Structure formats: structure tokens, C-alpha cells
Amino acid sequence: MNFKPQYNRIVKKNDLQKIFWRSIPLNHSWNYERMANVGFAWALLPLLKKLYPKKKDFSQALTRHLELYNVTQYISTFPMGIAAAMEEENSLNSDFDESSISNVKTALMGPLSGIGDSFFWGTVRVIATGISLPLALQGNVLGPILFFLIFNSVHYLFRYYGTFLGYGLGTNVISEVEQSGLMGKLTKYASIVGMIVVGAMTMDMVKVKFVSKIGSTKAGGSTVQSLLDGIFPGISVLIIFGLTYWLLKKKLNPLWIMLIMLLVSIAGAYFKVLG
Amino acid sequence: MIVKTILIFLLTFLGYSEWFLGTSYVQRPIVLGPLVGLAMGDLTSGIIMGATLELAMIGSISVGAYNPPDPVAGTVLGVALAIQSHASVGAALTMGIPIATVMLALNTALGQPVMLIFIHKCDKDATQANTRKFTIDMLISGWAQSWPGLVFIPLAFYFGSGAVEKMLNFIPDFVQSGMNIAAGILPALGFAMLLKMIVNKKNILFFFFGFFIIAFTKFTVTEVAIFSFIIVAFMLFYIPDNEGNVSSSVSNSETDGDGFDEF
Numbered sequence: 199m200n201f202k203p204q205y206n207r208i209v210k211k212n213d214l215q216k217i218f219w220r221s222i223p224l225n226h227s228w229n230y231e232r233m234a235n236v237g238f239a240w241a242l243l244p245l246l247k248k249l250y251p252k253k254k255d256f257s258q259a260l261t262r263h264l265e266l267y268n269v270t271q272y273i274s275t276f277p278m279g280i281a282a283a284m285e286e287e288n289s290l291n292s293d294f295d296e297s298s299i300s301n302v303k304t305a306l307m308g309p310l311s312g313i314g315d316s317f318f319w320g321t322v323r324v325i326a327t328g329i330s331l332p333l334a335l336q337g338n339v340l341g342p343i344l345f346f347l348i349f350n351s352v353h354y355l356f357r358y359y360g361t362f363l364g365y366g367l368g369t370n371v372i373s374e375v376e377q378s379g380l381m382g383k384l385t386k387y388a389s390i391v392g393m394i395v396v397g398a399m400t401m402d403m404v405k406v407k408f409v410s411k412i413g414s415t416k417a418g419g420s421t422v423q424s425l426l427d428g429i430f431p432g433i434s435v436l437i438i439f440g441l442t443y444w445l446l447k448k449k450l451n452p453l454w455i456m457l458i459m460l461l462v463s464i465a466g467a468y469f470k471v472l473g
Numbered sequence: 474m475i476v477k478t479i480l481i482f483l484l485t486f487l488g489y490s491e492w493f494l495g496t497s498y499v500q501r502p503i504v505l506g507p508l509v510g511l512a513m514g515d516l517t518s519g520i521i522m523g524a525t526l527e528l529a530m531i532g533s534i535s536v537g538a539y540n541p542p543d544p545v546a547g548t549v550l551g552v553a554l555a556i557q558s559h560a561s562v563g564a565a566l567t568m569g570i571p572i573a574t575v576m577l578a579l580n581t582a583l584g585q586p587v588m589l590i591f592i593h594k595c596d597k598d599a600t601q602a603n604t605r606k607f608t609i610d611m612l613i614s615g616w617a618q619s620w621p622g623l624v625f626i627p628l629a630f631y632f633g634s635g636a637v638e639k640m641l642n643f644i645p646d647f648v649q650s651g652m653n654i655a656a657g658i659l660p661a662l663g664f665a666m667l668l669k670m671i672v673n674k675k676n677i678l679f680f681f682f683g684f685f686i687i688a689f690t691k692f693t694v695t696e697v698a699i700f701s702f703i704i705v706a707f708m709l710f711y712i713p714d715n716e717g718n719v720s721s722s723v724s725n726s727e728t729d730g731d732g733f734d735e736f
Contacts, residue, residue: 222495226615229592230585230659232666236595240611243604257602264599266667271496304671309702312695327503327527334503334524337517341524342507350497357495387705393668393676394701397683398694400664405657432688438658443665452662456589459658460582464651472654 203366209286213245217278218361220244224271231452232266234274239263241278242285249289259285265300269307270314272353277306279364286369298388305388308395322352404435409473422471474631480512481553482627488545489619493612502526502548502569509552522552522565529566530573543580546622547573553630572629579621581655582648588618 205211224237239260246263250256269277281303288294326348334341408422426433445455466472484505491500498504502523510519526548551569558564591614598607616623629636668680679701686697 223493223611223615225492225496227588227592227595227611228492229588229614229618230581230663231589231592232663236592236611236614239595239599240608243607247604253602257600260599260602260607261596264596265670266663271492301671304667308694309698312693312698323498330503331524331527334507334520334527337521339507339516339520342504342520345501345503346498353495353497383709387709389671389673390676390679390708391698391701391705392671393679394683394704395694395698396664396667396671397680397685398687398697399683400661400668400680401684401687402694404661404664406654407657430685430688432684435661435688436684439661439665442661443668446662446665446669452666455662456586456659459662460586460651460655463655463658464648467647467651467654473650 203362204369207286207290207369208249209245209282209365213248214279214282214361214365216244217241217282218275218358221271221275221278221357221361224274231456232264233268234271235264235267238267238274238278241274242281245282246285249285255289259288262296262299267303267307269310270318272318272356273310273314273360275357275361276364277303277310279361279366280306280368281364283365283368301388301392304392304396307392308399318353322349400439401432401435404439406434406438407473408434408471410469410471477512477553478627478631481509481549481630482623484508484512485545485549485623485626486616488549489616489622491545493615500545500548502530502544505545505548506552509549510556513553513556515556518556518562519552522555522562523548525562525566526551526569529570542570542573543576543622544573545619546576546626549626550629554633557630557633576622576625578648578653579625580619583621584618587620588614591617 203209203211203214220241220243221237224234224241227236227240228234229236242263243260246259247256250259263281281299284294284299284302288296288299326345329348330341330343330345332341333344408426410422412420412422412425423434442455442459445458446452463472487508488500488505491497503526504523506523506526507516507519510516510522513519526544530542530544530547547569550572551565554568555561555565591610594610595607595614598604598610672680683697683701686692686700687694692700
């Protein structure tokens with residue numbers, strides 16, 4: 199398979215370079231509700247405008263990328279490149295299934311973040327710290343300078359070339375896959391990977407603990423949490439998640455849900471129910 | 474003192490521009506510490522105190538949705554107040570760590586809601602195809618989140634460590650621990666919104682599959698993701714597709730949210 203970008207359609211090399219530059223403030227607008235969504239959409243914005251001259255289509259495309267997204271920022275250009283290729287295809291081909299863009303993005307989110315986080319935070323940062331910290335502890339100005347340079351030279355190398363790799367992969371794989379009629383299948387299976395990863399990330403990142411004691415305190419430290427964990431581990435997260443999902447399906451504004459969560463958390467801490 | 478306070482404000486702003494500058498680690502104590510030292514007229518102490526704080530906060534990195542204690546507040550105030558009062562390296566640490574923890578709670582409690590107003594403005598800008606406003610709201614949202622730090626840190630420096638301690642005691646403990654609890658619960662909202670977007674009758678089971686692997690085992694999300702790729706590859710190559718036209722089965726507009734009413 200050939201991953202080299204061809205630039206024989208709408209997207210040109212300087213469009214991708216623009217994505218690289220605009221990917222830099224990705225996590226500037228990172229929020230608890232939809233994480234890096236605004237940053238991702240902002241990076242693709244000029245390209246989407248070029249691909250969709252009609253205002254309605256452009257607005258739709260931009261909104262599509264405002265869904266929750268999270269990825270190690272240093273390799274964020276890779277899924278952006280893939281998204282660019284898929285948006286290009288979508289703008290040229292009226293049969294293209296738009297939901298496949300979100301599905302592919304979501305499917306990549308977990309694996310990319312997992313690999314990116316452990317590589318950059320676990321490996322590159324640790325090496326940079328290991329080299330520079332002994333110098334800095336002695337007051338040598340080379341310490342902080344080396345730390346900054348080592349980490350960021352690796353970081354920007356990956357960030358820059360990730361854009362072109364993602365786009366090349368996106369265009370070549372997508373056109374090949376579409377000719378063989380595999381696109382529908384791929385979308386379906388990408389959504390399955392997405393679902394598994396979303397389930398895993400929910401359990402991994404949502405943290406809730408019911409700390410209130412049951413029965414007489416003299417009898418020992420049996421908490422509601424240990425009782426719940428006795429049913430099966432993760433039930434408390436599932437309860438919170440289920441309630442949140444239910445409120446969303448009731449069309450309650452996410453901002454209100456967020457406020458409820460904040461108030462419940464503070465009240466939970468005050469009455470020592472949550473911890 | 475006024476000049477120094479202005480310099481401290483500028484360094485605080487630089488620290489909170491971390492994400493704007495590509496998460497390039499300008500806010501790590503090892504980088505920010507020397508700059509604070511420079512502003513306070515003692516570069517060497519700044520380097521050493523920064524490195525000491527770096528060592529203490531080495532695990533404080535944001536992975537996924539976890540936000541660590543705020544290294545900006547910890548480094549700027551810890552180092553600046555320690556140099557100001559001619560204190561030892563350890564003083565930067567004892568002041569810096571509690572400040573960093575409280576600042577995280579403040580930024581989450583007071584900063585995030587303000588930020589979300591601008592995030593929701595971006596939604597509106599996108600529907601109106603207003604790219605200029607989208608950019609402006611994107612830029613404001615990030616710094617809006619850090620407004621408590623931008624206001625509190627220079628003031629705390631100006632009024633000194635005694636006032637800082639009083640302020641810390643003023644915030645009730647349960648509000649601080651409540652903020653930590655909220656930081657754990659809030660991601661549920663994002664994941665619920667994501668699920669709502671990709672769920673249909675056929676793939677809902679896979680959500681629980683991923684969920685319970687993490688709940689019951691010690692696998693990481695990456696490992697689960699790798700397994701899910703293998704499972705899907707297996708399905709793709711070995712299980713014949715008996716649906717005829719597959720592409721219609723995944724369009725989520727018609728099946729949106731179905732089959733998940735049990736909650």
C-alpha cells in the first residue's frame with residue numbers, strides 16, 4: 199500500500215501544512231465536556247471551508263468535528279490528516295456515508311491516545327527528564343534548556359510528519375476500499391472498535407466512589423462501595439454513566455448536567471457520601 | 474515590587490499558555506522555575522528550585538481526562554515567594570505543592586464553567602458558519618479557564634505568603650474534595666454524548682464488552698483497543714456478512730439511541 203500523498207484532487211500540500219500549524223493550540227480549549235473538540239475543528243477549519251463552498255455544507259462539516267475528541271496532542275495531526283482525506287472524498291462523492299468520518303475518528307481515538315500517551319509521557323519525557331534533571335539540580339542552566347529541546351524536537355517531528363502520513367493513508371486506503379465496496383463494512387467494524395474503546399475509556403476514566411458507611415461503625419469499615427463492588431466491579435461507574443445518558447436522552451442541556459454533577463459532587467463531599 | 478508583580482503576571486500568563494503553545498512543556502517546573510528565578514533576579518536558585526519541584530511533581534501529567542495539580546501556580550508562587558523571603562529550596566516545595574492542589578480545584582470549579590460558555594459559543598458559531606467568531610471564542614475559552622490563576626497568582630505574590638495561607642484556609646475542605654470528585658464524574662458526560670452519537674441496536678453490546686474488560690481485569694485501554702482490532706479483523710475475514718447491503722445498517726440517524734432504553 200502506498201501512503202505517499204498524491205495531491206491530485208482538492209487538498210494540496212500547503213493545506214496540510216496549515217493543518218499542522220493550526221494543530222498546535224489543540225488542547226488550548228480542552229474541556230471536560232467534549233475534550234479537544236473545538237481544537238480539532240479549528241485545525242480543520244480552513245480546509246473545510248475550501249472543500250465546502252456552500253455555507254450550509256461548511257457549517258455542517260464544522261459541526262461534525264465538534265463532537266467529543268481526545269488524542270495525544272503530539273500526534274493529533276495524524277487523525278486530522280485522515281479526517282481531511284475523508285472530508286475531501288465526502289465533498290466530491292455524494293454517495294459517501296458522512297457518519298463514517300465520525301466512526302473512523304472515534305475508532306482511532308483510543309489506540310492513538312494509548313500509544314501516544316505512553317510514548318511521549320512514558321518514554322520521551324522520562325528520557326528528557328533523566329538527562330536534564332541532574333544538571334538542573336546543580337543549578338546548571340543547560341538542564342532546563344536540554345529538557346525543552348529534547349522533548350520538543352521529538353514532539354514536532356511527529357506532529358509535522360503525522361499530518362502527511364494520515365492524509366496519505368486516508369486517501370489511498372479509502373479509494374482502494376471504496377472501489378471494492380468495503381466502505382460500508384469498514385464503517386460498521388470501525389464503529390464496533392469505537393464502541394469497545396468508548397466502553398473501556400468510560401470505565402477507565404470515570405471515577406466515582408460511594409464512601410458512606412453501612413450498619414454500625416463499630417462492626418468495621420463496610421462501605422456502600424464495597425457492597426456495590428460485591429455485586430460486580432464498575433457498577434458505581436455504570437450507575438453514574440447510565441443516569442448521565444438518561445438525562446442526555448431526556449434532551450437536558452449538557453451544561454445543566456454539568457452543573458448538577460458539580461453540585462452533587464460538593465454535596466457528596468459535604469455529607470461524606472462520595473469520596 | 475510593582476515591576477516584579479507585572480513580571481510574575483506575564484510568567485503566569487506564559488504558563489497558562491502551555492496548551493496554546495502546543496503543550497510544549499513551558500509550564501513544567503523545570504522550565505518555568507528558571508524563568509521565575511530570572512524575574513526575581515536569582516537564576517541559579519530558580520533552576521534548582523524548579524528542578525526540585527519537577528522531581529516532586531514528576532507524576533503530575535495530564536493523561537487522558539485526568540488533570541494533575543496545577544504546576545503553574547505551584548512553580549510561580551513557590552519559587553517566587555521562596556526567593557523573595559530568602560528561604561531554602563525546600564520552602565519552594567512546601568509552599569508550591571499545596572498551592573498547586575488548591576489552584577487545580579479553583580481552575581476546575583471557577584474556570585471550567587466560564588470556559589464552557591465559550592465552547593458552547595463555538596457550537597453556535599459553527600452553525601452560523603462564522604469563522605472569525607469561532608476563532609475568537611476558541612482563543613478566549615482556553616485563557617478563560619485559567620482566570621482564577623491569572624488573578625490569584627500575581628495578587629498572592631504581591632500580598633505575600635501570610636495572606637496566601639489565610640486564603641487557603643478560607644476555602645472549606647469539602648468544596649476542595651468535592652472538586653476532586655467532580656473531576657472524576659465529569660468525563661461521564663463526554664462519553665455519554667459520544668455513545669449517543671455512534672450507538673445502534675447492533676453495536677451496543679460492544680460498549681459493555683469494553684467496559685467490563687476494564688472493570689474485571691487489569692488490562693489498559695490500549696490493550697483493549699488492540700484486542701478489539703483483532704476481534705474485528707476476525708469478524709471481517711472469517712464471519713460472512715449475511716446482511717446484503719451493509720452500509721445501511723450503520724447509519725446512526727435512523728437507529729440513534731435505540732436499544733439503550735434500559736437505563
